[in-house]
Amino acid sequence: MLVNFNFNVPSTIVFGVDTVNQTGQYVRKLNGKRAFVITDPGVAKAGILEKVLRVLREDGIEAGYYDGVIPEPPENIVAEIVDKVKDGGYEVIIGLGGGSSMDTAKVVSVLVTNGGTIRDYLGIDKIPKPGLPKIMIPTTAGTGSEVTQVAIFTLVDEKVKKGVVSSYLLADVAIVDPALTYNLPPEITAATGMDALIHAIESYIARKANKFTEGLSLMAMELIARNIRTAVTDGSNTEARYNMSLGSLLAGIAFGNSSCAAVHALALALGGKFHIPHGVANTLMLPYVMEYNVVSRMEKFVKIVEALGEKVDGLSLRDAAFKAIDAMVNIARDIGVPTRLRDLNVPKEAIPEMAKAAINETRLLSQNPRVLTLKDIENIYNNAW
Ligand SMILES: [Fe+2]
Missing domain, CATH: 1.20.1090.10 (Dehydroquinate synthase-like - alpha domain)
Structure with a gap:
């Protein structure tokens, strides 16, 4: 078969043990001094959020965070985080966790710059403008969300999961550190x-x-x-x-x-x-x-x-x-x-x-x-x- 294709990945993929320590350097490469980390309570409890915040601060980055993402993230959580990011003037978004945290971070980055809600952008290529620069750091070996252009959400009223697909959801940097998975049950x-x-x-x-x-x-x-x-x-x-x-x-x-x-x-x-x-x-x-x-x-x-x-x-x-x-x-x-x-x-x-x-x-x-x-x-x- 004669297949035409294009191939899209984050500009930088950093892979290896303890590479999470480089997160601050990549925030600076993205011209950011203020970064906002989006994660879930499990990652926070495991001490991984604290580690990332420490690494960022050691590199002179001012860091804020939200650690309340839940699986199959509902729309209202996303809106809440968008407000925090806008109020704090954050310049770089960091998604830290499994698929839910990273998908939330990806969509937050584009909602901050585009306005509107997730529902405005469900489907393929509905997002008009790029989002804030973003770094994805998976804490499981599974979702692949750190390198994809897709984010999946639950529409609570309809009880369905729906996807947003856009090249603007692609991370600028994916940092994949196997050491973050060592303590997964x-x-x-x-x-x-x-x-x-x-x-x-x-x-x-x-x-x-x-x-x-x-x-x-x-x-x-x-x-x-x-x-x-x-x-x-x-x-x-x-x-x-x-x-x-x-x-x-x-x-x-x-x-x-x-x-x-x-x-x-x-x-x-x-x-x-x-x-x-x-x-x-x-x-x-x-x-x-x-x-x-x-x-x-x-x-x-x-x-x-x-x-x-x-x-x-x-x-x-x-x-x-x-x-x-x-x-x-x-x-x-x-x-x-x-x-x-x-x-x-x-x-x-x-x-x-x-x-x-x-x-x-x-x-x-x-x-x-x-x-x-x-x-x-x-x-x-x-x-x-
Ligand atoms: Fe999957």
Whole structure:
């Protein structure tokens, strides 16, 4: 296929142990003297916020912060932070945490300069002007939000999750420091790690995939599949943590320039209605979406199963391709992430409504290798139940 593509990443990506100590230098490079850190209570409690504030102050940066971001951030939190940033005259925004904190920070940066609310900018390329300069620092190995142009929010009244997509959401600097993940508990390591692995798989088979993203997706699959079990069962293993952070970063760049697909579409509809962590919601949908997709991309599924570290010698193309599904289910089981909706007490009766919400995720569904009808989506939810 003759695929045209463009490729966007933050101007600077800083990766490695203790690189968070360089945050102040990058604020200054962005011509900032006043920085505002946006994070969540867990990151604050773990001492990571304090560390970042100290590093900033040591570099002569005046730092303010907000540490009340909650998962699936609702709109009102964002408006509150925008006011704080404007009142304090902050020049650089720092997103510190998982997807929720970084997505909030990305959107705050553009709301400060553009005005309005999140609802004005839902969808693709609706933001007129650049935002304040921004630095993203992930504290999990999963979301990839530090390198993407997407931010996901919950519309509370509608009980749905919606995305804002714009090149103005791309960070100026991403600082990925594996040491920030050393103390993550096993269940968060597992769920966020599955999210990263699913980014790698979905970006690899998405219609928009190109040679740049395909290479990154495969490298990410290898790194994550070979390290996720160790990172979950022995969080103090610094090499596993390093490889998970690197894998998550590569997967983020891959899906940021390719796309996610039906797993994320069905998981967003599920997560919008029931408060299930993003990585868990994705894992719940993954085997059943893979079953649906495999026959449309058999060769690619063989590459996936090889990247996951499985042997395919002597297997037919079909058997090798289908083995990718078992390989992923085995990883999820080994690290204790559920793969059936009933395990999360999702009622079967909720499926038709979730399917109606999922079919509206056209940004993601249009990138799925195989077309899905409403009936197909219902079937996948039923299989997952
Ligand atoms: Fe994700």
